[in-house]
Amino acid sequence: MKCSEIKRKLSAFLDGEVSEEEKQIILEHLNTCDRCRKEFEALSQVSEVLEVIDEIQVSPFFVTHLKQRITGQKAKSRVHIPFVEWIRRAAVPITAVVLIIISFLVGSNLGKVLHREHAENMAESETDITSVLGVSSLAEFPEGSLGWAYDNLLIGGE
Amino acid sequence: MEHSYTTDPDSQMITAVADGDERAYEQLVKKYQHAVFNTIYRCLGNYEDIEDIAQEVFIKVWHKAKSFRKNSKFSTWLYRITVNQCLNYRSKHKQKLVSLDEMTEKERIPDSLIVEVDHEQRNKAEIVRKSVNKLPDRQRIALILSQFEDKSYKEIAEIMGVSLSAVESLIFRARENLKKTLIPLRNDGKI
Numbered sequence: 505m506k507c508s509e510i511k512r513k514l515s516a517f518l519d520g521e522v523s524e525e526e527k528q529i530i531l532e533h534l535n536t537c538d539r540c541r542k543e544f545e546a547l548s549q550v551s552e553v554l555e556v557i558d559e560i561q562v563s564p565f566f567v568t569h570l571k572q573r574i575t576g577q578k579a580k581s582r583v584h585i586p587f588v589e590w591i592r593r594a595a596v597p598i599t600a601v602v603l604i605i606i607s608f609l610v611g612s613n614l615g616k617v618l619h620r621e622h623a624e625n626m627a628e629s630e631t632d633i634t635s636v637l638g639v640s641s642l643a644e645f646p647e648g649s650l651g652w653a654y655d656n657l658l659i660g661g662e
Numbered sequence: 663m664e665h666s667y668t669t670d671p672d673s674q675m676i677t678a679v680a681d682g683d684e685r686a687y688e689q690l691v692k693k694y695q696h697a698v699f700n701t702i703y704r705c706l707g708n709y710e711d712i713e714d715i716a717q718e719v720f721i722k723v724w725h726k727a728k729s730f731r732k733n734s735k736f737s738t739w740l741y742r743i744t745v746n747q748c749l750n751y752r753s754k755h756k757q758k759l760v761s762l763d764e765m766t767e768k769e770r771i772p773d774s775l776i777v778e779v780d781h782e783q784r785n786k787a788e789i790v791r792k793s794v795n796k797l798p799d800r801q802r803i804a805l806i807l808s809q810f811e812d813k814s815y816k817e818i819a820e821i822m823g824v825s826l827s828a829v830e831s832l833i834f835r836a837r838e839n840l841k842k843t844l845i846p847l848r849n850d851g852k853i
Contacts, residue, residue, distance in 0.1 A: 514775055515834040519808055521815045546672050550840045553853055557794070558787045560703050562695045563713050567688060574724055 505529055507540055514544050518551060672736035680727040687727075690719050694737070697811060699746050704806045705748040707795030715751055720808035734820055736785050741811070741821045745803055752799065786853045791844045804829055 505513075510533050517530050563569075611632050639650045645651030672693075678686035698716050699765045703709065722743050729737055794802060800822070807813040807821060822829070847853045 512834060513833075515837050516804055516830050517814070519833070521830065546841050546845055547837050549848060550837050551809065553790055553844050553848055554794070554805075554840070554853065555809070556783065556786045557704065557791050558711065558784065559700055560712070563701050563830070566695055566699075566713060566716065567691055569713070570691060570720055571684075571688075573717055574721060576720075645737075 505533065507533075507537060510534075510537070510540050511543055514540070514547055518547055579624070669735075670732070670735045673732060676727055676730055676736045678777075679724065680730065684748070687724060690723070690736075691781055701741065701744050701806065701811060702748055704791075704794070704810060705745065705803060706752060707791055711751065711755075715747050719747050722747075738817055738820050741807065741813070742823075745807075745821060748803070749799060787852050788846060790844065793840055796843075797836050797839055800824075801832050801839065804832035805836040805840075808833055821835075 510530055512524060513526060513530060517527065522530065534544055645655065672690065675686045675690050681689060695716065699712060700717055702712050702715050702719075706712070706715075719740070723740065730736070747760065794805070797805070803822065804818055807818045808815070813821070815826055815833075818829045819826045824832075
């Protein structure tokens with residue numbers, strides 16, 4: 505390996521991130537090349553110097569603050585259900601109510617139409633209800649009798 | 663081919679967290695809070711907003727536990743979230759970070775967070791930290807993960823989403839850059 509190649513590998517060598525074969529080549533090279541050895545010493549010094557960077561302690565209330573924040577988010581999400589989510593949840597009950605109302609309206613109108621048609625048919629047939637019911641003979645009952653009273657009820661008399 | 667990290671010691675806990683287990687979540691937070699705090703501190707080079715950023719990291723863990731795919735270790739995933747939060751913060755607060763860099767350490771570090779060291783040591787640390795802070799983002803992150811978090815190049819590559827050779831090159835260039843600033847200071851006895 506040339507010096508330039510060795511130089512590029514020195515940092516990985518320092519971190520133990522080279523193969524066993526590369527390690528042997530680098531070690532042999534460092535024994536014979538002053539320039540590369542000085543470069544390796546400089547990189548080692550950089551690593552050493554970096555160790556002076558201090559550590560910080562975790563705030564003692566960190567976990568408590570974190571849990572409070574998560575609980576707060578949960579409560580917020582319970583109060584403010586997004587509109588799309590609200591629609592999704594309400595879709596089934598709303599559809600059921602709408603279908604019931606539509607069924608009622610359609611049924612009611614259909615009933616009216618059928619009833620009207622039936623009444624018109626009845627008027628057109630000019631058929632006396634007493635003949636339909638087969639009770640025309642009631643008219644022949646004497647006035648004041650039960651048959652006469654029933655006949656009067658059917659034909660709408662007094 | 664995706665690998666499942668069945669030997670990941672945190673595997674069971676993150677599965678429990680995904681099922682809403684708050685106790686498992688608290689255990690994970692306590693286990694990693696120190697690493698997350700210090701990674702943020704070293705990545706950003708200042709103390710301000712560290713707790714907020716760390717909270718954001720762990721809130722993401724809570725909300726995204728279900729989407730965590732076990733083709734990497736939990737810690738790799740956690741460091742990836744941490745690094746991304748740091749990069750987002752840095753890009754949003756570039757001006758603020760520059761001005762903070764001009765302040766002395768004493769002016770901005772809450773006493774409660776300082777690990778007890780002597781005055782001389784703190785001054786040295788401040789000089790070195792400022793030099794690290796001037797490195798390009800990717801060089802600084804790769805170096806911090808290797809130097810302070812003892813991550814292998816393979817794991818750093820996974821965390822940063824780059825190739826193994828890219829990690830090697832980033833750390834090499836970071837050390838070369840630091841060599842130019844730190845070695846003269848060391849020779850002058852300043853650090």
